Amino acid sequence: MAPRRMRAVVAARAEAGEGVAAFVLKDPDGWELPPFRPGAHLDLYLPGGLVRTYSLVNDPAENDRYVIAVKREAQGRGGSAFLCDRLAAGDEIGIGLPRGGLPLGPQPQVFIAGGIGVTPFLSAASALVRQGRRDVMLHVIARGAPPLAERIAPLVAAGLAQVHDTRAGLRPLLGDLLAPFAGTGAAACCGPAALIDAFEAATRDWPADRVHVERFVPPPLEAPREAQDYRLVLARTGGEIAVPAGASMLEALAAHGIDIPHSCCGGICGLCKVGWIEGVPLHRDRALSPQERETSLLACVALSAGPRLVVDL
Template structure:
């Protein structure tokens, strides 16, 4: 189970249409742990549970963490709480930041494309890249005023806002340029944008593009999934998981303390190590190398008769 950190809301800023930016600090003024650009954390929503938000502040600042949250009409409770309940001085609990959307190592040019509130991880990435003297560009697509507009403006001319209420969205080739050695492209936004980005970069070299979802995409049933026996290596306890069933729910039923937030394979909260069997990975965060030893319990299924996990 994730360790929770006690924080206090120092500021709750209205920062763009339906967007609220929280400045969070340690209640006693102690420095906060370092985090990597592209990281997110879970805020613990009273009566609901964890909700994941990207850190959008300066990664070099150790006295504050910042998140920006859009008020969603179909809120699962998190954005409504942030916008309607939180006030400066309120205490909040958060998990340690985790990074499933890192800056690409080895790239020498970085092009980031954001849709609306999907800009939040790029605000931190841009600051870090600028500090490194890296070559980067940020394109923010939005209708009307941008979220976190003051922060975006402070990044300078490399950050461009494209108001699609005033002019059509630029072509993907205009936004991304031509694939080249050392060029890495990133996208975070609504599913339609991510689908367009994926189609536009399908011919790019493997490993040169990265996407982050902020809403779990629909997951079709895995055709090769079977019913299997799930065993906890730590205790030897076992239970049967029906084909297509929830590994996360069964693990919790066996007493495993597995954290979870999105429950759609995009936030990285429910990562567990597996040691035997043939898991079916359906998450959007684990690298091929990481999948050799870990899985995301919220969406993983199994193609073998048994699966053994640590914990």
């Protein structure tokens, strides 16, 4: 089933840091928008068939708007350049329903953000503060002024955020930032690969359900030894597709005229989620929860450990 798409209008556009633009999206007719969870993602449908995914930065209590922040990546695939260079107030754009969100439990929460990686944590921190929570700390690591500084400032003033300027000094040791939360807290990180590597090393001994990572760029993936050639069976149409071991299911479907919405092609955004019915999928994604993997897979990275895999297509 294709994801639901809606039209949104750019109600406002503003510069939100060096090379960063913030966009306020609203319903063209002024209706309330579908609700979203703290740290949820929003898919934007761009010209030329591009789909790009961004974190919502505003409080989920704001039901009349979605706010995203986009950093222009000169070496990117064109999505951020289009948004930053050409999308203006008054323009319309296609969007999907908000997806996912951060797993915020009752534990004290610490967020580690590198630069534009602050986006999902602003939404989460706003929601927690609105609930009266004070056991929250957002650490923002940036070179110079951070993106979305105006949204971070109230949290800093409340003692719930710290900005670490690496132009003025060395990057803080993540172990020191995480130490107050190590016993009973939950931690999340979003940012460049080097920051995520350091975060994963610092939380290696934490319970897995109290550690969350969001990535800008998919990590390198290798096909595991148990991956097999398989027949991909389409349950709704009865079609079958031969897929070699290690090959992309997404590309195999596209070659047979079945277009699955996708963006990252590396298992981190979750847009290409497909239900599976029979077989033994090999899930290599970084987006689905263990519960979601029991019934769904991401077509961009999933493989098969058996000779037959039946999907809900």
